[in-house]
Amino acid sequence: MAGQQAQNIQALLxxxxxxxxxxxxxxxxRVQRLKDARSExxxxxEAYKAxxxxxxKAFEASHAGNTQTVQASIDKDTEVKQQEIRAQxxxxxxxxxxKLLDRVILVKPELHRNLKKLN
Structure with a gap:
């Protein structure tokens, strides 16, 4: 019986x-699957970012021409307005x-309107 128990214990171990x-x-x-999932x-x-x-880049390229055209138009309008301002x-x-010289040179001395005449 002791031998049988020893065998059973050995089998359990x-x-x-x-x-x-x-x-x-x-x-x-499980660890390997987690690593694989992370790498995937x-x-x-990366593919989504690319x-x-x-x-x-395609959107930027398609709208770059519009931006340059608008910028050229704005520059042209600005130059026209600057020329008008210079002409004026x-x-x-x-x-x-x-007018400034007339105001400075032609002074008419008179009493201030708030100054009352003393009797």
Missing amino acids: EAEKEAAKVVQQARQY AAKEI SKDQEF YEGNKEKVVQ
Whole structure:
């Protein structure tokens, strides 16, 4: 009977060792699957980024011509308005200087309206 018990104990120990190996393999498999899933996700992210970058560059290229055209139009309008302002400046410069000189040179001394005459 003692021999039978020893064999049963030995069989249980071997079964426990086998179960520990199976659990260890399952853990390793799980860790490997997580690593694989992460690497696959990283690849998908990179592919998605690349496709979105291409879309953005295509959008940018298609609208770049519009931007340059609009900028040229704005520059032209600005130049026209600057020329108008310069022309008005040149035309009115002498009048403004003359008005300033008249105000400075032609002084009419008179009492202030708030000053009352003392009796």
